[in-house]
Amino acid sequence: MRAVRTIHHASRTFRAFFAMERVALAPITRDIRRYTSTKFRADAWAAANVTSLALAQGMAFAAIAGLPVVYGIMCSAVASLVAPWFAGSRHTVLGPTNATAFMLFSFFSVNPELVGRWDELIPLLVLMVGLIATAGAWFRVADLLQYVSRSVLVGYISGAAVLIVANQLKVVLGLSTHLSDEAASTFLGLLWGILLKVTHTDWISLGIGVATLLIFAAIRRWRRSWPAFAVALLISSAVFGPMIRSGMGPFKGGQTFATFGFGDLMPRVPHLLRADVFTDISALLGIAFAIAFLASLENSLMAKTLASKTGDRSDVNQDMLAVGMANLASAFAGGMPASGSMTRSMLNHGSGARTRFASVFSGIYTLVAAALIAASVGWGFPLIDFVPKPALAALVIALSLSLFNTRHIRICLRSTTDDAAVLAITFFATLLAPLYVAIFIGVAISIMLFLRKASRPFLAEYEFGEAGELREMGEKRQRPIPSISIVHVEGDLFFGAAELFRTQIQRTVSDSAIRVIILRLKNARNLDATSVMALEELILFMRGRGLHLIISGASREVYRVLKKSGILVTLQEGCDRSAGESNLFMGNPRNPNLSTRAALKRAQQFLGSEKAHIRIFYDPSQPNPIG
Numbered sequence: 035m036r037a038v039r040t041i042h043h044a045s046r047t048f049r050a051f052f053a054m055e056r057v058a059l060a061p062i063t064r065d066i067r068r069y070t071s072t073k074f075r076a077d078a079w080a081a082a083n084v085t086s087l088a089l090a091q092g093m094a095f096a097a098i099a100g101l102p103v104v105y106g107i108m109c110s111a112v113a114s115l116v117a118p119w120f121a122g123s124r125h126t127v128l129g130p131t132n133a134t135a136f137m138l139f140s141f142f143s144v145n146p147e148l149v150g151r152w153d154e155l156i157p158l159l160v161l162m163v164g165l166i167a168t169a170g171a172w173f174r175v176a177d178l179l180q181y182v183s184r185s186v187l188v189g190y191i192s193g194a195a196v197l198i199v200a201n202q203l204k205v206v207l208g209l210s211t212h213l214s215d216e217a218a219s220t221f222l223g224l225l226w227g228i229l230l231k232v233t234h235t236d237w238i239s240l241g242i243g244v245a246t247l248l249i250f251a252a253i254r255r256w257r258r259s260w261p262a263f264a265v266a267l268l269i270s271s272a273v274f275g276p277m278i279r280s281g282m283g284p285f286k287g288g289q290t291f292a293t294f295g296f297g298d299l300m301p302r303v304p305h306l307l308r309a310d311v312f313t314d315i316s317a318l319l320g321i322a323f324a325i326a327f328l329a330s331l332e333n334s335l336m337a338k339t340l341a342s343k344t345g346d347r348s349d350v351n352q353d354m355l356a357v358g359m360a361n362l363a364s365a366f367a368g369g370m371p372a373s374g375s376m377t378r379s380m381l382n383h384g385s386g387a388r389t390r391f392a393s394v395f396s397g398i399y400t401l402v403a404a405a406l407i408a409a410s411v412g413w414g415f416p417l418i419d420f421v422p423k424p425a426l427a428a429l430v431i432a433l434s435l436s437l438f439n440t441r442h443i444r445i446c447l448r449s450t451t452d453d454a455a456v457l458a459i460t461f462f463a464t465l466l467a468p469l470y471v472a473i474f475i476g477v478a479i480s481i482m483l484f485l486r487k488a489s490r491p492f493l494a495e496y497e498f499g500e501a502g503e504l505r506e507m508g509e510k511r512q513r514p515i516p517s518i519s520i521v522h523v524e525g526d527l528f529f530g531a532a533e534l535f536r537t538q539i540q541r542t543v544s545d546s547a548i549r550v551i552i553l554r555l556k557n558a559r560n561l562d563a564t565s566v567m568a569l570e571e572l573i574l575f576m577r578g579r580g581l582h583l584i585i586s587g588a589s590r591e592v593y594r595v596l597k598k599s600g601i602l603v604t605l606q607e608g609c610d611r612s613a614g615e616s617n618l619f620m621g622n623p624r625n626p627n628l629s630t631r632a633a634l635k636r637a638q639q640f641l642g643s644e645k646a647h648i649r650i651f652y653d654p655s656q657p658n659p660i661g
Contacts (some may be wrong), residue, residue: 082397109369122352168358193464208236275420293416333374482514556587
């Protein structure tokens with residue numbers, strides 16, 4: 035029967051878990067019911083602006099990842115089309131991003147044996163990312179993202195930007211054929227390789243890159259409303275593309291991208307029924323978790339940024355579901371991993387988008403553009419063949435430089451020592467380690483420093499004054515060694531603080547005059563199994579020395595944990611319940627000191643005295659020590 039009750043309790047807890055804040059399957063239906071022609075016009079215009087940028091960035095991020103451009107364009111189309119049906123934010127636009135693209139490139143750079151198997155590995159990887167993010171949304175894992183320090187993302191993005199600039203610099207300098215991809219996974223390898231081969235610089239490639247940057251800067255300065263990235267790429271392709279294609283003079287041999295055909299736009303079902311699929315899953319599992327984590331974190335921060343501008347409520351788990359579903363769709367459409375794009379989302383909002391249908395329209399426009407690009411091959415005028423690689427690389431460098439948010443970097447460096455340490459360690463980890471490892475190094479350091487800070491209680495001594503009030507002990511006042519110690523426990527008693535909590539109390543009872551400790555748990559929170567076991571060991575430790583422990587001011591949460599764990603029985607051993615004896619006194623919100631007074635009377639029963647000197651301890655970092 036006990037086993038049946040345990041299973042029933044676990045089942046009820048599991049159902050309750052999903053009943054709370056459950057993610058919605060199709061929140062877009064709320065917009066459908068209230069959609070108007072005015073909203074349609076606003077969304078359609080915003081989608082046109084976003085599409086012009088999405089096409090150019092899709093190509094750019096595919097180039098960063100080392101993939102054919104069709105992967106980036108299809109990801110931009112499908113992610114924009116699918117994500118809004120599940121997203122919590124109405125302005126977010128999903129697709130490939132700088133950080134996830136270079137994480138992908140970094141992984142394949144250190145695993146050269148996997149390079150070239152794009153048709154097998156990329157759909158499988160994106161499918162794994164989608165499944166991980168979708169499962170995380172259903173289990174509300176996104177709630178934990180708020181515990182990841184913002185310093186981690188600032189350090190990671192800054193380090194990735196440095197790597198992207200260095201990686202694209204070799205294209206602008208025309209050194210791609212002189213440098214090995216194995217050296218491109220770390221900053222030092224890239225920098226050293228560029229320095230060794232700088233004498234082989236192709237001045238035509240450099241000229242194309244510099245000219246494209248000048249066009250980009252001019253548009254940004256004099257035509258701020260234009261999509262500078264897309265327009266600069268279009269002008270550069272129109273000017274230099276025909277020269278390269280015709281082999282005119284020094285432009286002969288210039289590098290351009292290859293236009294894809296309709297066959298590349300066909301759905302690509304991940305091939306799972308093959309003998310080596312589990313070997314590939316094992317090899318891709320680490321990078322899949324890293325991309326799913328980074329994409330969800332990027333999307334959550336982007337949604338919160340937009341929510342601060344629009345006044346909408348951000349739902350991080352709903353947004354994580356959108357990341358998962360967008361990647362599942364991208365896996366079957368032949369795209370690369372999708373994440374939340376800050377630049378396209380801000381453009382969507384700035385262009386006057388009213389609902390999430392703006393992203394849907396952008397996805398449709400991008401699919402139409404992809405079909406036109408594929409059709410251009412049959413027309414004898416392949417459009418992508420006119421896009422110079424140095425031009426796109428130069429624009430990627432310009433976009434990456436914008437990732438350096440000097441204000442955020444300054445805040446992280448100046449706020450606390452821990453924030454500065456997390457930023458610096460994460461930044462250098464991205465330069466020295468593969469990116470899918472560096473992101474977790476930063477998270478681990480951030481959590482480690484947080485736990486260290488959260489598990490370091492400080493005690494200050496208090497006493498009762500002549501009028502019975504609590505006051506801090508003066509350094510010059512003399513008083514006898516107390517026989518009762520009241521220890522105020524403030525803050526979280528989670529697993530990280532449990533051991534320090536126990537050892538500090540044991541240090542307190544090392545005073546030979548102390549016979550009773552009153553443990554005030556009114557402001558103690560988040561007791562877990564580790565802290566409960568530490569409390570039980572403390573009770574047994576004190577009883578073995580003839581000492582007594584009393585708990586006062588316990589909240590309902592504390593009482594519930596003590597009762598369910600069985601420690602309450604250990605605490606109450608020796609009490610005559612019929613005579614009203616107890617070693618646990620619940621807190622009274624109206625008069626917080628009543629439980630302490632009752633505990634003092636119980637302590638005096640142990641001492642066989644009506645009077646006792648009292649020593650008070652509390653955590654000075656918390657307000658209201660006796661409340």
